[in-house]
Amino acid sequence: MTPDDPGAPASPAVPGAAGPVPALDPRDPPDPREPPRASRREAALIAAAAVAGTALVAAFAFDPARGGSSAMLAAPGALYTVLAVFALAWLRRRGELRAALRPRSGDLARGAFVAAALYGLAMAVQLTLAPRGSPREAWILRLYLQLGDPSADARVFVGAAVFVIAALEEVVWRGLVMRALEGPLGPTAAWLLSSALFAAAHLPTLFLLGDPFAGPNPLLVAAGLGCSLVWGRVVHRTGRLPPAIFAHAFFSWAIVSFPIWRP
Known part of the structure; x- marks a missing residue:
């Protein structure tokens, strides 16, 4: 009787010896140590909801008729509070909340450094793209006028509100949207x-x-793209949200509290 004979008795297993690897059954449950991946449908719904909500709020908040009003900040604050709560619940359900928000020494400094670098870049872009005296100066003028009088005493509260909204944005866009799309x-x-x-x-x-002479205003769209690439990269390098949250919040606060343009 040979080993290939179907009737031959099975050889005893030898500890440490290599043996055939059983094929993976697609019906097997996923590894509980790995968080479940978002499906294509779930990721698309999350991304669509974030884009639609942000676009609607942007259309409301940046309407020139609401320039300098409390509604200009209340609308995005309300939206991102709701979306951030959903994002945190979503991360918790996946078992990723603690790891995503786990603070570490140096997070604050790292976020402040990234924010300072972006602030310097914003100043350079403003001087290049919309220099004082050019028709395109109207782009940045309109942005700051929408936020209200930069010399008003209430600007400190505007800066604080922008800081919080930016932090919530980061939870939503990097903690929820980007994570779902992954x-x-x-x-x-x-x-x-x-x-x-x-x-x-x-x-x-x-x-x-926009401005009748300078045309459509690309500043927020361009800033949104460039800054998002930086903040997303920070999340990927650290594997956590806090450094990017601080970077986004400090940058937005600095843009409001220390305007790169004044009348």
Whole structure:
């Protein structure tokens, strides 16, 4: 009787010896140590909801008729509070909440450094793209006029509100949208697409903050794309949200509290 004979008795297993690897059954449950990947449908719904909500709020908040009003900040604050609560619940359900928000020493400094670099870049872009005295100066003028009088005492409250809204935005766009898109697309494509979607959600400002002489205003769309690429990269490098949250919040606060343009 040979070993190949079906009737031959099975050889005893030898500890440590290599043996045949059983085929994976697609019906087997997923590894509980790995968070479930978002499906293509779930990722698309999450991204669509974030884009639609942001675009609608941008159209409302940046309407020139609401310039300097409390509604201009209340609308995005309300939207992102709701979306951030959903994002945190979504991360918790997947078992990723603690890891995503786990603070570490240096997060604050890292976020402040990234924010300072972006602030310096914003100043350079303003001097190049919309220099004082050019028709395109109207682009940045309209943006700051929408926020209200930069010399008003209430500007400190505006800066605080913008800080909080920016932090919530980061939870939503990097913690929810980008993370969901990573399921069907992978990290790199999700990073690029979520950044493009964040910029696209601000398209209403092209026309709402436009100028008859300078034309459509690209500042918020361009800033949304460029900054999102940076903040998404920070999340990928650290594997956590806090550094990007601080970077986004400090940058937005600095733009409001220390305007790169004054009348």
